[in-house]
Amino acid sequence: MEDLLIQHVNLEKYENQERHKTEGFRSSKALVVRRGAPFRVSLQLEGRPFNPRTDSLRVKIMLGRLYAMMPVTFSKRVSSSSWNAYMDPADLNLHKPSIFIYPPASASVGFYRFQLWVPSRGGQQKTAFGKFILLFNPWCREDSVYIPFEDQREEYVQNDSGLLFVGTPVNTASRPWSFDQYEPGVLEACLNLLQVSPQHQNNRVVDYLNRTSPIYISRIVSAMINSEDDHGVLKGNWSSDFKQGVHPSMWTGSGDILRQWAQTAYRPVKYGQCWVFAAVMCTVMRVLGIPCRVVTNFNSAHDTNANLVIEEYYSETGQKLSRNKDSIWNFHVWVECWMNRKDLGFGKDGWQVLDPTPQERSGGVFCCGPASVKAIKDQRIDLVYDIPFVYAAVNADVHKFIVSQGQVVSHSKDTERVGSLICTKAVGFPRLQNITGDYKHIKSPTSTLTSRSSTMSEDSTVRRASSSEGVLVFLTLDKAPLAGKPVSFTVKVTNRQSVAKMMKVHINAQAKEYNHSPSDTFWEIHSTLELAPKEVKVLHQQILPAQYEDVVGDNLINLAVVLEDMANQERFLASEEFNITSPQLAIQVSNESNIVPHKEQTATVTFTNPFSHMVSGVLTVAGAGLIPGKINFRMLPLQPGGRVLQPITFIPNMAGTKMLQASLSLTNINTTITGFEMVFVNKV
Template identity: 75%
Template structure:
């Protein structure tokens, strides 16, 4: 009788990639599949055909030193809890059988090896070895990361580009970002991130055992994105210069960061700030198969003494002072991942907050979450993980104190400003989706007006409506190159005339710092008849703000002083000035196919009052290899320049072409993007 030998094992890559929705990883040297779904393996036997009466097949699947051995059966019945290997009896070719390997829906994520053994009459005759990478599976109902809507799976797993939202809630800036999860080297870097983690280095067997849980994986990744406790991906830097690395504002995608980290032998990349940490974590989670989205919390509180109160101090002329350890970031960016939370009981499944920006330790390590969004809304601070910290970020009250000669002369409270808007990219659209109501119970539709107004009452403890009311309002969202128009509305609620001194003060600030010195101010006196309302129109000209504003924010405050009683009242607003956009146009946008040269046109018009020059950088995952740079010569005020960009798509689908203009001597970059639909040839 002839020996039975394995001539070849075929992982049937194209069919498996399609079945497992992993076509984006087709460039990987190793087959990429998802747990809870069968992998089809073609076996070509040498010599005689397989005889089920005398021959048998076994498969050994290995992750590190952990392994399972299973017989290959002729039963298609599988369990979502166990490994199973079978031959489909309805599609039986005994010379070239197809074997299906079915993994549990809770199998550990990682890079597996498997061996196929052939036995004849109980004696091992031959074996073959191969490998596959196993990810979480949001398409599988039994998987802890199952998300039930296809458009959400497309957005939160497959979408390799998106928007990050920064600025302020009254002037939101959409920053394009390339998640790059299917770019060369990114998958390997994400898997290596798990291998480099302290949990894996300390106890590899236990780490592999725990990698079945998205809760565990997400905490490991949250800690590994920053480099505070480990060989993590990014070093954070929030002040000083960035000469030893890259200014966080200049990153356009996650791929460069992850591959640089991996290529350097896992030395942290310099530098990141919150949106960079969050965007890179989003990439890693999407690669690992865990649905993920980037979330921005506008006016995010950092409550250092856990009293849910943020204190701010102003001088009698409206200058914001650096008196408090508490702080409010104009925006803070984290991620949400979708998973069930059987560890917390019913009702806590769904979106979970994870924050890789190193702020506070959790379990002794700089990570945060997963904290169920539902638990944050209901202030379930008894549950895991880090719910009190996130709750304060979106719910603290702001107490503003007006100080004169070292003494507090006025005090007001704002319960609406912190967490005024929480948003993420909308599914399938390039705009933001307001998800504030997921985090907190919305109190009042008029909260924005209340937050910008303040009352000078006769008795500050009585809450009397009598006195002088001030409202500070921007006329429209400010744009670079145009005056900032705003109004101060002053209302005398007394039945006697009043003379009121009006102090206006503007300071520039970074989104996460106290303001710097005053760069613009105005002082005057208004006469108010009994019960009179006066509206004061003001403007800050471009020449007055453009030296201090790049990616920065302006803190604008008004202080009214009653010249008779010397009572004072404060109103303030923080806003950003939107940079102009680069205009982008795709030539022949309806006929774009892979491997064919295409053309895009980028146009910039100088909005500044002086000539500018700089470097235009164009990137696009699946469209351009690496980066393309163009130097822009000095451009006069109001002048326009166009640049022709040639790109050759190499992937099918909707891709993002990004352009960034870095101007000499200006801290902000000017951006633009265009979505490009690449059709099959």
């Protein structure tokens, strides 16, 4: 009998990737599949047909120097814990037979090669015939990243766009982001990230063996997103000098960052801050198949001495001082990944915090997590990894001090401010989901805020009050501050005693970045106030746009009031930090109910100048699956109240819900204005 000869092997890429939920990776030349599910390859034979009684085949699977050899059987019953290959006896085409290769749900992720071995009369003959990329499988119950709800798999694995939340808890702002996991070159960059890691470079065999675990993979990615210890993706910069790179606020998606890193021989991309680090990590984890979401912790504590106390100092006139290493970031952004945690014992599965922003070393390197969210809520600070650090970020107390002539003259404690709102994007909708209760036991639920509007929380005034037996003072914003409008606020002072009081009143405003102490005072008022016994007085104040526009921009405002009793020099402090929301760009898509792939569509981006002076800038429009790369338009100077409409065209390349996003970087104000519109692309 003549030898069995294989003329051609078809990897059946379209069928396999549709079945494995990897059809978005069509730009990759390699077959992309998920572990825990079989994929089919078909053979084109030369000469005689396959004879199931006399012919035998063997498959060799290779990951680096590791390999598995297996016979091709005729039974679909396979072991879920080992590699298997079989032909379906009920559907056996003898001229074009198909082989099903089954990767176990515990297989290592990475770039594989495989060979088909066929016997010949002269001995074994091997035929190299393919490559494939193997990813985690959140659709497979046996996989350690299995997540049981389809809408969550669509959101946390397949969705290539999202919203990042910034600002302050009383005035949240949404920032659109394109995760770009299906864009050309992104899959390859994410796989290269594992190859470039120190773990792989130091011992490739051990690294490949450990890649079965999402715990191991997530710690590598957390470290590799920042460039502090390795050839990581992003260089952090929290100064005001970004001349050597890109201002973090200018990034709109992960694709440009990951491609630039890969194309420059893995030199760090400049620059990133917390939301950029987290968004890029979310892209990598979704590419690898690990469910991931971006999370914002408002009023996030960085407790450097692990005493769960953050100290803040103010001058006697209300200026916030930089006096210690501890700090509170108005917002800090990390990611959560979904996985089993058998290493932690019962009940710690599910969402795990991972923070790629370089703040503290973990195991000698700048990474953080995976820290079980359930363990954080249960205060299990004895468990790995980095639970004490995250626990402090959401639970530390704030002690405020007023300092006069080097001496502390007033002290108050706030137990509600840190971690006052923890949120992420809602599943399936472009709005905020409040997940604070996942991290901590809260006294009463805070209503979910929407990303389209600004909401003042009901308990916000509690944090802005200072009292004693003598005087009670409240500082409250009258409404959420909006760019181009006055910042209106109220100071309410109550004399709780039966004697008249004469008070000095100092109100101070400073601009600040989200993670820094404030800069110099840009607005202040000093006055005196007379209070009759038991009297309540209300002071109404405004900071006009012309007074804050040149110093605030994308920054925030620290506002403080200090009252001094002129009789006994007793002082009372109330403070608030807030952002001024920029207007959103409006995007109107034409004929939006009839959008289909490969057909040109039109949209219009509209901007109205809310500022008190003329502005100009550069408008950037992007959309994964809609526009290749980015389109830039230069906006001519626009008068206050002026309006500009910019028409754009785009051609969708795939069906599904996509995000069309625009950002306007103003040249004469430190502000980036954004907008987005979800576009549903129908199947043809």
